[in-house]
Amino acid sequence: MTALIRGEVSMLRRSIAVLVTAGASLAVLAGPAAAAGPVRVPFESTRIIAAGPDTCPFAITSHVSGTFLVFNHADGSQKVTVADFFVTWSNPLSGLSMTTALAGPFITSAPNGDGTVTVTIDGNDGIFVAPGQGVIYGAVGRLVYIADESDPTTPLVLLQSSGIQDPSPFPSVCSALA
DSSP states (O other): OSSOOOHHHHHHHHHHHHHHHHHHHHHHHHHGGGGOEEEEEEEEEEEEEEOTSSSSOOOOEEEEEEEEEEOOTTTOOEEEEEEEEEEEETTTOOEEEEEEBBBOEEEOOOOOOOSSSEEEEEEEEEEEEEEEEEEEEEEEEEEEEEEEEEEEEEEEEEEEEEEEOOOTTTTTHHHHHH
């Protein structure tokens, strides 16, 4: 799965997995009323991306904040989307930073009947733009895959991938933050 960077995505995937599990529990408890509106879950995290051969020659401070909106539907499907969700990477040494908004839904189908679900992610999973260079990293477009019901954030079979799906922001973001 193309994503902003493994650390952010891993952290967001764990958060989404918790939301999917909690949301499914809420749907069972709430019954048909579960589809009435979203469960709002605020999220904020700051971490350091260490300097290294697979990142940049300097440490990057990554700050992620926003709100998950979890919609549970009567048919067992679920939609997780975000509101006012931003990722900012900063280089404390240079004082430079880059910000990307995250947008778009994370939709899991009702169970496929074989222990899997179909996941659709449309929108912006991260895009960094540098002045004079344009897009230097992008994970935007449409991603559709099959996943295990117990872990909907890990693709088992990729069905569709379109748009800009860069595998890593490194080393392209390094010069913009240096």
